[in-house]
Amino acid sequence: MSDYDRDFDVKSYMKLSYGDPHVSSVNFKKELRDFVLENVHEFYAERATLRSNSARILEFGGGPIIVYLISAVPYASSIVFSDYSSASREAIGKWINDSPDAHDWHPYFDYVIKTFENDESAETPLNRAKEMKSKISSIIHCDVAMENPIGKGCEKSFDVISVSFCFESACKSVEDVKVTLKKLATLLRPGGWIRINGVLGGSYYMVNNKRFFNVTQTEDSVRNALAKAGFASIDVTTHVGDRPQASNADYIGMYHASAQLTDKV
Numbered sequence: 208m209s210d211y212d213r214d215f216d217v218k219s220y221m222k223l224s225y226g227d228p229h230v231s232s233v234n235f236k237k238e239l240r241d242f243v244l245e246n247v248h249e250f251y252a253e254r255a256t257l258r259s260n261s262a263r264i265l266e267f268g269g270g271p272i273i274v275y276l277i278s279a280v281p282y283a284s285s286i287v288f289s290d291y292s293s294a295s296r297e298a299i300g301k302w303i304n305d306s307p308d309a310h311d312w313h314p315y316f317d318y319v320i321k322t323f324e325n326d327e328s329a330e331t332p333l334n335r336a337k338e339m340k341s342k343i344s345s346i347i348h349c350d351v352a353m354e355n356p357i358g359k360g361c362e363k364s365f366d367v368i369s370v371s372f373c374f375e376s377a378c379k380s381v382e383d384v385k386v387t388l389k390k391l392a393t394l395l396r397p398g399g400w401i402r403i404n405g406v407l408g409g410s411y412y413m414v415n416n417k418r419f420f421n422v423t424q425t426e427d428s429v430r431n432a433l434a435k436a437g438f439a440s441i442d443v444t445t446h447v448g449d450r451p452q453a454s455n456a457d458y459i460g461m462y463h464a465s466a467q468l469t470d471k472v
């Protein structure tokens with residue numbers, strides 16, 4: 208099996224999945240990307256009932272990608288960004304430090320803010336990016352296999368955990384997704400929220416000729432895992448269709464899920 212620290216080519220991944228947001232890329236059709244981005248936007252705007260600048264957010268298994276935090280920034284007081292691979296963490300650090308070889312995420316800030324917030328101002332995307340950079344308080348290693356997936360001493364530290372296309376890559380089975388959710392639940396304050404986007408079906412995807420394993424998930428497996436891990440108010444939305452080129456991945460659609468940790472925990 209390919210290993211993320213050894214084999215994951217960050218630049219190829221960004222190109223194959225996160226090219227121009229206005230068009231489809233090889234591994235990610237525009238319709239599906241819009242489905243995810245719109246659900247992320249709605250989660251922060253409506254479901255999480257968060258106050259401005261108040262939420263301590265954990266991005267778990269974020270890879271080299273910041274696009275699912277664009278809608279979160281106005282609600283965040285701080286963001287801890289985590290990933291398993293050192294190359295991904297380095298890519299995020301380069302972007303925060305305005306390194307000349309950092310990825311240019313401006314097209315995504317522009318696209319998300321214009322499309323989902325109906326804000327045409329040229330300044331808002333620039334300001335949002337600055338605000339995100341200042342709110343990312345740390346970039347840390349994470350591993351679902353560890354008893355404490357982001358290290359010790361973080362229990363009940365977060366109001367929101369955000370997970371994008373991580374469980375299907377990091378977990379070995381549907382049962383392992385449930386175990387991972389239970390561990391992540393300990394990092395949330397009671398009443399805190401998790402939002403997850405991931406692929407439905409699917410057993411692999413390709414990056415730069417390397418094959419990466421995917422746990423095959425269904426809407427039911429996601430719901431069951433969240434319920435068994437102690438979450439309530441579970442909402443799962445799916446978009447089936449708009450598959451990638453068959454040789455690059457075999458997923459059949461995507462889901463967005465949100466759920467709240469019960470106050471009793």
Ligand SMILES: C[S@@+](CC[C@H](N)C(=O)[O-])C[C@H]1O[C@@H](n2cnc3c(N)ncnc32)[C@H](O)[C@@H]1O
Pocket residue numbers: 211268269270271272290291292295349350351352370371372373376377
């Ligand atoms: C398909 S990428 C998703 C990246 C990004 N979150 C996105 O939405 O595009 C899968 C991510 O899972 C991470 N990952 C792999 N093994 C992991 C593990 N054992 N624990 C936590 N994350 C892991 C990888 O480093 C990688 O960033």
